[in-house]
Amino acid sequence: MSTHATQEQEGAEVDAGDSKPHSPHQDRRLQEKATREEQSQRESDERTREREETVEIKVFRYDPEVAEKQEPRFDTFHVPFEKGMTVLDAVMYARDHYDSSLTFRHSCRQAICGSDAFFINGRQRLGCQTQIAELDTPVRIEPLPHQEVVKDLVVDMDSFYEQMEAVEPYFQTNDLPEGDLDEQRQSRENREKIKMGTRCIWCASCMSSCNIAAGDDQYLGPAPISMAYRFAMDEREGEDIQDHRLRIIEQEHGVWRCQTQFSCTNVCPKDIPLTEHIQELKREAVKKNLKFW
Amino acid sequence: MHEHDVLVVGAGGAGLRAAIAAHEEGADVAIVTKLHPVRSHTGAAEGGINAALRDGDSWQDHAYDTMKGSDYLGDAPAIETLCQDSPEETIQLEHWGMPFSREDDGRVSQRPFGGLSFPRTTYAGAETGHHLLHTLYQQVVKRGIQVYDEWYVSRLAVTEDPDPEKRECHGIVAFDVQTGEVAGFRARKGVVLATGGPGQVFDHTTNAVSCTGDGPAMAYRAGVPMEDMEFIQFHPTTLPSTGVLISEGVRGEGGILYNDIGERFMFEHGYASNDGELASRDVVARAELTEVNEGRGVDDEYVHLDMRHLGEERIIDRLENILHLAGDFEGVDGLVEPMPVKPGQHYAMGGIETDENGETLVSGLYAVGECACVSVHGSNRLGGNALPELIVFGARAGRHAAGTDLGEAIIETGRTEDTEIGEVDTPVAPGAIHAGDTDEDAVADGGDPRGEGAGVIPEPNEVVERALEAENRRIDHLMEKDEGVQQAELRAKLQKTMTQNVNVFRTEAGLKQALRDIREVRExxxxxxVDDPSRTFNTDLQQTIEMRNLIDTAEAITLGALARDEFRGAHWRQEYQERRDEKWLKHTLLSWNDGTPELWYKPVILEGEDKTYEPKVRSY
Known part of the structure; x- marks a missing residue:
């Protein structure tokens, strides 16, 4: 999967009978390059012959509509291994070459859209961010635990989105500057403080890893609370809004449910210190003398 | 049937901004998107938002830079609108809480970017798009705007009229990816397409898997022209193995490009003796490939981008995300070694022809963002100009679709007295396989192929119903067949020929080969x-429909590239090494013309509000 512009352009130059004479220096380089290309092609062929390496992946399958998939099962695929291959590359290969019904969400391939959180070898990870070479084989790929499976690796995200939206995840202030071109000021320190909280990509890995969330479906959960943290700590919102936000997260199914097991922090693909955010909100709530459960 | 005033298709930056604007004007607006909004590819934008916010800068300077960057193929009214509206729209994002990077005095940070005469790229780390996307989605949540997420829009409901300019768009047809239900959506006031780029026609691209040119292809088949499709931006700094983008911000902060023998080639080989690494993207991309082709590439494939000298503190402060990307996707630690980079497909300057209110020539149909061509970017987009386009034209289209009077647009869509018919010598016929007959493939989406009720203008609801029936027929047809060829094989074939033949360096022979290959894929x-028999989350079906859109988009790109026998901006032709202003100060337009594509041209508008932009030699 790379451009072939190099060879293409070379071919093009030859076709045109070459418009510009090469310097001896350039000729030598082109010569060297041709030799190198030959050699690297030879080496690559040898490698392919020697290795013929494949990686074995076991993928969870389920489809409520298809008779043979109504009972969940694992399918095994052998995918040709390439250096740098990710788990997402492997399932895409399996889908495109072996079974087009193999179903999973994915989009950006660069850990920013948050679509492809799977349970890979027993841990929540993004498929695109996980190198096959770093995993024990066969690689076991399952949908995120604690969420209803829609089909294969696709889980129902609705309850996650509802929890995210339950914390009023939008900026609020009573004190905007007058002019349309006047920005609110924010210190670098304050921006730094909320930075990690703003990195959330809504992948739901944390929610899936959290035992408390598994047992209490009303628990706001790590990502929503961290989202609340990102706003509650944003100095641009002002104190009255902060009070309002703390009331939302200190409710019965809010921050006090967290038992600081750090599983959310451990699995977060963006390294957000979720547990710390939750702890800090607990401290803020205590400082404000809000009742706690 | 679902019914709303305004339907926005796609939920990236442009779509979300359009929805918010329409909602603020009091419209009942809904967003229909094949992803959940936060999955949209705007989130992958890294660099920033160009906006003339500071003393010493002006919208006029921003407009001049943009016109120059476009290689004089942008339309002045569009460019000036962008540059005038960007400051207010950018500060609007700040007022909605977007976490911009900050200066010591608490104001939002700006940095230098390629092709800019002032450091006006307003940024939030190296993840500006992520923050823009999330900030806008937060405002959608706040307003309670309805979102049909994971609904794939596969057809427009447009009236049938021999003259596309008399057609009206009354809605869309979409299917719920999760359940397979196909439904009609009536739009009482307007449909806004905001479907993003077509990067998946190439195999080495920074674009997401979902960037499949759905909007342009659907609009095209409904009679709306595609404009300037040949202009594809290849970003100079993508990771070689995956195409993941390394922001121009790295060079903006002082990152340096080296070839295999340690030469700072942008200067030492004279590609851009003044601006070096910060020349326009097309200039840097060609320079890199020339280095590689002349034997000075690293591993004969790429060059090095070095930011180590910036120091850990500055890198972490402003470019931290780049460290993660280089580490996760290339296994390189940007703090201790240079990063390998090479050009990769990044952005489509062309798209659906619109005016500066986002309107297309089909009444009630709008397009904004990368899927549209206003035209702001002309033949080459400057870094930092995509995000302001989303918010400026997203807001305008949303307001206009909701019924707000924005004044008459200066840019005229469709054919005018200045229109010139184009000709291009193609090795195979482009367009529909059975053009001219009643094959469904050839009619405008939503039309009645049998011509029943000709002369009677159907009720809007009926137009949507007919489109729904047509879409159900197509889906049933794809699902019922149980043998043939699968889309993955065709997609790979199409991507391969596009990447080989319609890349940074283009030749007549290569472009013709691409057209032959595209024709073969179309056949x-x-x-x-579709092999997957299930209606539940059938991504096989979705990708198969997307594949049709990729074919039409790829063909339009290649036809434009073959027709344009000059070198301008991102479009380099081996046989024509000069910009030819006497012939080519005009936009390429391609109409589907019921299956027999027709090429035509309209002049570039260089007359601005207060001055006319005179084409100059573009040097950096």
Whole structure:
């Protein structure tokens, strides 16, 4: 999967009978390059012959509509291994070459859209961010635990989105500057403080890893609370809004449910210190003398 | 049937901004998107938002830079609108809480970017798009705007009229990816397409898997022209193995490009003796490939981008995300070694022809963002100009679709007295396989192929119903077949020929080969089938429909590239090494013309509000 512009352009130059004479220096380089290309092609062929390496992946399958998939099962695929291959590359290969019904969400391939959180070898990870070479084989790929499976690796995200939206995840202030071109000021320190909280990509890995969330479906959960943290700590919102936000997260199914097991922090693909955010909100709530459960 | 005033298709930056604007004007607006909004590819934008916010800068300077960057193929009214509206729209994002990077005095940070005469790229780390996307989605949540997420829009409901300019768009047809339900959506006031780029026509691209040119292809088949499709931006700094983008911000902060023998080639080989690494993207991309082709590439494939000298503190402060990307996707630690980079497909300057209110020539149909061509970017987009386009034209289209008077647009869509018919010598016929007959493939989406009720203007609801029936027929047809060819094979074939033949360096022979290959893929597509029998989350079906859009988009790109016998901006032709202003100060337009594509041209508008932009030699 790379451009072939190099060879293409070379071919093009030859076709045109070459418009510009090469310097001896350039000729030598082109010569060297041709030799190198030959050699690297030879080496690559040898490698392919020697290795013929494949990686074995076991993928969870389920489809409520298809008779043979109504009972969940694992399918095994052998995918040709390439250096740098990710788990997402492997399932895409399996889908495109072996079974087009193999179903999973994915989009950006660069850990920013948050679509492809799977349970890979027993841990929540993004498929695109996980190198096959770093995993024990066969690689076991399952949908995120604690969420209803829609089909294969696709889980129902609705309850996650509802929890995210339950914390009023939008900026609020009573004190905007007058002019349309006047920005609110924010210190670098304050921006730094909320930075990690703003990195959330809504992948739901944390929610899936959290035992408390598994047992209490009303628990706001790590990502929503961290989202609340990102706003509650944003100095641009002002104190009255902060009070309002703390009331939302200190409710019965809010921050006090967290038992600081750090599983959310451990699995977060963006390294957000979720547990710390939750702890800090607990401290803020205590400082404000809000009742706690 | 679902019914709303305004329907926005796609939920990236442009779509979300359009929805918010329409909602603020009091419209009942809904967003229909094949992803959940936060999954949209705007989130992958890194660099920033160009906006003339500071003393010493002005919208006029921003407009001049943009016109120059476009290689004089942008339309002045569009460019000036962008540059005038960007400051307010950018500060609007700040007022909605977007976490911009900050200066010591608490104001938002700006940095230098390629092709800019002032450091006006307003940024939030190296993840500006992520923050823009999330900030806008937060405002959608706040307003309670309805979102049909994971609904794939596969057809527009447009009236049938021999003259596309008399057609009206009354809605869309979409299917719920999760359940397979196909439904009609009536739009009482307007449909806004905001479907993003077509990067998946190439195999080495920074674009997401979902960037499949759905909007342009659907609009095109409904009679709306595609404009300037040949202009594809290849970003100079993508990771070689995956195409993941390394922001121009790295060079903006002082990152340096080296070839295999340690030469700072942008200067030492004279590609851009003044601006060096910060020349326009097309200039840097060609320079890199020339280095590689002349034997000075690293591993004969790429060059090095070095930011180590910036120091850990500055890198972490402003470019931290780049460290993660280089580490996760290339296994390189940007703090201790240079990063390998090479050009990769990044952005489509062309798209659906619109005016500066986002309107297309089909009444009630709008397009904004990367899927549209206003035209702001002309033949080459400057870094930092995509995000302001989303918010400026997203807001305008949303307001206009909701019924707000924005004044008459200066840019005229469709054919005018200045229109010139184009000709291009193609090795195979482009367009529909059975053009001219009643094959469904050839009619405008939503039209009645049998011509029943000709002369009677159907009720809007009926137009949507007919489109729904047509879409159900197509889906049933794809699902019922149980043998043939699968879309993955066709997609790979199409991507391969586009990457080989319609890349940074283009030749007549290569472009013709691409057209032959595209034709072959189009013929094979007649035998395409969906293997997955399930209606539940059938991504096989979705990708098969997307594949049709990729074919039409790829063909439009290649036809434009073959027709344009000059070198301008991102479009380099081996046989024509000069910009030819006497012939080519005009936009390429391609109409589907019921299956027999027609090429035509309209002049570039260089007359601005207060001055006319005179084409100059573009040097950096």
């Amino acid at each position: 094979q597509y007649q035998d395409v089938y």
